[in-house]
Amino acid sequence: MTRILIIIIGSILVGVAYNLFLIPHEILSSGLSGVAIMLGIITPFNTxxxxxxxxxxxxxxxxxKLGKRFIFYTILSVVVLSVSLYVIPIIPVSTEPILSSVFGGVLTGIGIGLIFRSSGSSGGFDIIAMLLTQKKDFPLGALISAMNAVVVIASGFVFTWDAALNTMVAIYATGKVVDTIHTKHIKLTLMIVTRKGEEIKQKFLSSLYRGVTLMDAEGAYSGERQKMLMVVITRYQLADVKKMLHETDPNAFVNITETTEVVGSFHRS
Known part of the structure; x- marks a missing residue:
């Protein structure tokens, strides 16, 4: 319930940032929301x-295709953000575009950071990138950056290049604040030895957007056959994982270590 409340608050903050700071000055945000802002400005439809x-x-x-809990939180965020954009009036807080891009970007970063900390996302390009990386081993960060670059270039052609530069400032500010709130994506590696390897594997795959490696294991002293699972998660997923393990196999042996770096496909929200 706490996570749902945090996601709602974070999504409303993003809506406030868009309607009070970015949209009045034709400044776009990152992701698919930026495309929605652009279309909302040039068409009669509400953003x-x-x-x-x-x-x-x-x-x-x-x-x-993705984890059920993650996509539920993402749907909640998209719905609350869309309603916020529809309800909150578009009123410029500042007459200065550069100040609006900075403060709008910071406020957006706070909102998205809160959403990320609650194991959700604001939808859009995050989902596109995750779906693409299921088929090809592309780095998520590079994919999302490339798609955001398209938004910035489109802003320059549709509006002005001043608007495009302000969009870059807003996206940069958002990214910095998200990193600060999300503590730079701290990752953990879990090694789990259990008699219920298949049950835990299925629970992880249905509830977490994470890859799981399953191996055969044997106790050196007892000679008992067991399963070993290896999974890399973010720190904020640890409480959920512990709960799942306790529900499935309270006697599982779990070794948790902090991971310095992950090379390859890994969703970082």
Missing amino acids: GLLNFLLNLPLLILGVL
């Missing part, structure tokens, strides 16, 4: 409605 419609097919795919 909140466009944000929901653009994310809808991706959310449907996410339900089918």
Whole structure:
């Protein structure tokens, strides 16, 4: 319940940042929300409605392909953000575009950081990148950066290049604040020895968006055959993982170590 409340607050903060700081000065955010803002400015349609419609097919795919808990939190975030954009009036707090881009980016970063800390995402390009990396071994960060670059370039052509530069400032500020709140994506490696390897594997795959390696293991003293699972998670998923392990096999042996770096496909939210 606490996570749901945090996601709702974070999504409302993002909506406030968009409608009070970014949209009045034709400044875009990162991701699919930036596309929704651009279309909302150049068409008569509301940005909140466009944000929901653009994310809808991706959310449907996410339900089918990604972890259930993660996609539930993402759906909640997208719905609350879309409603916020629809309800909150577009009123410029500042007349200075550069100040609006900085403060709008910071406020967006706070909101998205809170969403990430609660194991969700704001949808859009995050879902696209995750779906693509299931098929090809591409780094998620590079994919999302490339898609955000398209948003910045589009901003320059559709509006002005001043607006594009301000968009870059807003995206940079957002990224820095998200890293600060999300403590630079601390990762943990879990080695789990258990008699219920298949049950734990299925629970992880259905509830976490994480790859799991399953190996045969044998007790050196007892000679008992068991399973060993290796999984890399973010620190904020640890409480959920501990709960799942306690429910499935309270006697499982778990070794938890902090991971310095992960090379390859790893979702960092």
